[in-house]
Amino acid sequence: MKQLNWKFLLVEVLFLVGGLFLAMKVDEWSTNRRLNKRRAIALKNIRLEIERNKEDLETQGDNEEYYEIVVAIAPYLEIEDDQKDIYVEASQTEVQSLRDSFPEGLSFPDSSRATGGRYQYDVEIDVGGFNYVQLGDIAWEATKIGNLIDRIEFECVEDLLALYKMQERFLEHQERYIETLIEEDFTKMFNQFMVLHEFGNVLKETYEETLDSYEKCSGKRFADES
Numbered sequence: 001m002k003q004l005n006w007k008f009l010l011v012e013v014l015f016l017v018g019g020l021f022l023a024m025k026v027d028e029w030s031t032n033r034r035l036n037k038r039r040a041i042a043l044k045n046i047r048l049e050i051e052r053n054k055e056d057l058e059t060q061g062d063n064e065e066y067y068e069i070v071v072a073i074a075p076y077l078e079i080e081d082d083q084k085d086i087y088v089e090a091s092q093t094e095v096q097s098l099r100d101s102f103p104e105g106l107s108f109p110d111s112s113r114a115t116g117g118r119y120q121y122d123v124e125i126d127v128g129g130f131n132y133v134q135l136g137d138i139a140w141e142a143t144k145i146g147n148l149i150d151r152i153e154f155e156c157v158e159d160l161l162a163l164y165k166m167q168e169r170f171l172e173h174q175e176r177y178i179e180t181l182i183e184e185d186f187t188k189m190f191n192q193f194m195v196l197h198e199f200g201n202v203l204k205e206t207y208e209e210t211l212d213s214y215e216k217c218s219g220k221r222f223a224d225e226s
Contacts, residue, residue: 045139054207156217
């Protein structure tokens with residue numbers, strides 16, 4: 001009788017331990033499944049955010065023709081010492097070439113004779129200039145706050161960190177450019193615009209590269225946990 005009680009007790013303990021172990025595994029599986037679903041939603045939202053930012057930068061960012069005009073007139077630009085007045089000093093042939101290159105966006109409403117067969121021309125650029133662009137990072141920040149970063153492939157996290165850092169730097173340069181517009185400091189304005197334009201091009205390329213390689217974010221190492 002005593003021996004039978006010990007056997008019964010041993011069986012009960014085994015059943016209890018086994019039940020607890022199974023419950024822990026089910027809970028772990030359920031938690032992983034829930035986190036993987038959250039990760040999948042987060043990655044989808046980040047991708048949509050990147051695609052939207054890329055589209056906004058391409059459609060609302062600096063006008064490419066405006067950039068081409070700035071580059072074209074840069075050799076002839078003259079800015080007064082107070083940085084508030086701007087004009088072009090060039091020959092009639094050079095100005096006509098600029099008119100022919102940008103018939104819709106560039107005009108010279110008034111001129112006065114300078115020296116050496118050259119003239120000082122007032123200059124007007126009419127191609128829309130630069131549009132302030134807003135680039136979001138809500139999906140990325142939500143993923144970090146939700147502690148889902150450690151469930152995303154390391155290479156993907158590296159790419160996303162680099163992308164959003166580049167985006168942040170672009171927005172900082174955009175703010176600096178806006179400040180030069182408000183101050184009407186034309187020397188700083190043209191210099192800052194050129195820097196901003198280059199950052200914009202790099203950011204567009206970074207968007208494209210990140211989207212092209214986004215499959216690395218799928219989290220294949222978590223597939224067995226789903």
